Amino acid sequence: MLRGVDLRLERSEVVALLGRNGSGKTTLLRIVATLLRPTRGGGTVLGHDLLRDTDAVRGQIGFLGHTNGVYPDLTAAENLEFTLRMIGQPVDARTIGSALEVVGLSSERDTRTREFSAGMQRRLALARFRLLSPALLLLDEPYSSLDPGGAAMLTALIDDTRRRGGAAILVTHDITRARAVADTLVALEDGRLVALGPNELPPADTFPEGDVLGARSSARSAR
Amino acid sequence: MRPRLALSRVLAMAWKDLTTERRGKAGFNAVVFMGAITLLMFGFALGPDAAALRTAAAGLLWLTVLLSGALAFNRSYESEAEAGAMDALLLYPGSRWPIFAGKLLANLIFVLLVEAITVPIAAVLYDIPVLTPLPGLAGVLFLGTLGFVTLGTYYAAMASRVRAREVLLPLLLFPMLIPLLVAAVGATKAVLTSDPMGYGAAWIKMLAAFDIVFLAATFLTFEYVIEE
Numbered sequence: 001m002l003r004g005v006d007l008r009l010e011r012s013e014v015v016a017l018l019g020r021n022g023s024g025k026t027t028l029l030r031i032v033a034t035l036l037r038p039t040r041g042g043g044t045v046l047g048h049d050l051l052r053d054t055d056a057v058r059g060q061i062g063f064l065g066h067t068n069g070v071y072p073d074l075t076a077a078e079n080l081e082f083t084l085r086m087i088g089q090p091v092d093a094r095t096i097g098s099a100l101e102v103v104g105l106s107s108e109r110d111t112r113t114r115e116f117s118a119g120m121q122r123r124l125a126l127a128r129f130r131l132l133s134p135a136l137l138l139l140d141e142p143y144s145s146l147d148p149g150g151a152a153m154l155t156a157l158i159d160d161t162r163r164r165g166g167a168a169i170l171v172t173h174d175i176t177r178a179r180a181v182a183d184t185l186v187a188l189e190d191g192r193l194v195a196l197g198p199n200e201l202p203p204a205d206t207f208p209e210g211d212v213l214g215a216r217s218s219a220r221s222a223r
Numbered sequence: 224m225r226p227r228l229a230l231s232r233v234l235a236m237a238w239k240d241l242t243t244e245r246r247g248k249a250g251f252n253a254v255v256f257m258g259a260i261t262l263l264m265f266g267f268a269l270g271p272d273a274a275a276l277r278t279a280a281a282g283l284l285w286l287t288v289l290l291s292g293a294l295a296f297n298r299s300y301e302s303e304a305e306a307g308a309m310d311a312l313l314l315y316p317g318s319r320w321p322i323f324a325g326k327l328l329a330n331l332i333f334v335l336l337v338e339a340i341t342v343p344i345a346a347v348l349y350d351i352p353v354l355t356p357l358p359g360l361a362g363v364l365f366l367g368t369l370g371f372v373t374l375g376t377y378y379a380a381m382a383s384r385v386r387a388r389e390v391l392l393p394l395l396l397f398p399m400l401i402p403l404l405v406a407a408v409g410a411t412k413a414v415l416t417s418d419p420m421g422y423g424a425a426w427i428k429m430l431a432a433f434d435i436v437f438l439a440a441t442f443l444t445f446e447y448v449i450e451e
Contacts, residue, residue: 035310036451055316063314067307073243085235086315088228112246128311 002028002038002191009136009167014158016178017171019188025171026065026140028188032169033063033138045136062134064142068125072114076105076124079113083128099130103153118145126150126157137161137168143177155181224317232315236325237332243302244333250298251333258291258341266348273350280349281411285404287341289371292334293393296375299326300383309383313450323445327376334368351415359414359423366430367407370437374399377441381448403437406430 002024009015017025030036032043034054042049048056070079080096100106103123113121122145129137137158143151158168158181172178178185187194244250265283269275303309312322342364346353353360378395382388406429413423
């Protein structure tokens with residue numbers, strides 16, 4: 001349950017969301033992604049209301065959850081072809097080839113993803129973002145299962161989004177990685193936002209119970 | 224949503240599901256085998272009385288289609304569950320109905336292919352003449368299958384997020400199918416027996432009416448079923 005969370009992202013800002021298991025990080029991310037409806041509160045993404053303009057919000061976000069959403073019986077190229085068809089774009093071999101090249105999977109173009117390692121599947125999931133070009137990345141433990149090369153590609157993708165004036169929310173347990181990638185660190189403790197500051201994370205127990213940031217109940221995210 | 228985008232999504236979903244099914248042939252083979260073995264078991268249960276088998280053939284055929292088809296529906300959302308791809312599907316902007324329509328189309332093709340194999344088997348086992356009334360029989364099978372697949376795809380979506388979905392789906396689906404089953408058996412019987420009582424047209428109209436109601440209700444409410 002999220003209580004009184006108030007979070008604002010500026011353009012080109014990357015926020016790392018930290019916290020213990022069950023603290024509400026994934027819930028917050030899923031609310032911003034419009035996959036969950038908050039019981040109270042609300043928010044906007046690039047001026048679009050999270051509750052009323054869900055289609056407009058969905059057109060702006062790229063969400064990567066715990067799973068990769070890669071179909072195991074399709075090849076890498078077919079997975080991207082499916083994405084292109086779903087967004088109504090022409091299926092162009094060059095577009096697919098270039099997206100696969102960026103994530104280092106060109107040689108696996110015609111391999112069924114069932115044969116991929118978890119890290120390769122993660123890379124393919126990231127390749128989808130090259131086709132979608134989202135303005136707001138919502139990434140839940142995105143570095144898990146990625147090797148150093150894959151992690152560098154993900155960081156490059158986040159930087160690219162930032163350069164284009166987009167933003168990203170990154171859920172992670174890895175404080176070192178969060179410090180390296182994010183502009184702002186946010187910690188959630190039992191559904192409350194307990195720390196917020198540029199690249200600093202004071203211990204959670206330095207904040208008294210009532211010292212939460214934000215006035216609105218539930219999530220208010222990413223404007 | 225633009226019609227062209229909606230059509231692109233419907234075809235993409237159907238293509239993806241059928242490609243997945245084609246590559247994992249075990250599913251189709253298992254469903255066909257289930258259909259064949261069910262027909263055979265019904266034959267043994269009713270005994271060697273050829274007249275009794277012919278009389279019961281329409282009902283047995285539809286029960287076989289229902290039992291084997293339910294296996295297919297359980298697999299319908301399996302690829303999304305296995306890949307964790309439902310979130311990605313739900314995050315494409317626009318209506319959800321193309322997702323449903325694509326899955327419905329794939330399931331319809333799948334079940335019709337199963338019928339293309341099981342109906343000739345039924346014809347041989349139960350000694351029913353299917354060649355003469357073939358156009359009428361094909362029409363009735365299509366109408367009945369459309370209603371069946373519409374409800375099956377819908378309830379499979381409902382059950383897809385539940386751990387015990389294999390058990391839940393038949394519990395949800397079969398009671399709702401009873402009116403359709405009655406109409407489909409009545410229409411099939413009329414077609415196979417050259418319709419001596421003249422009830423065939425009424426059964427076929429009823430089947431068409433069920434199809435329209437099922438399609439309208441499921442397309443309108445799918446969005447609420449598929450979201451968390």
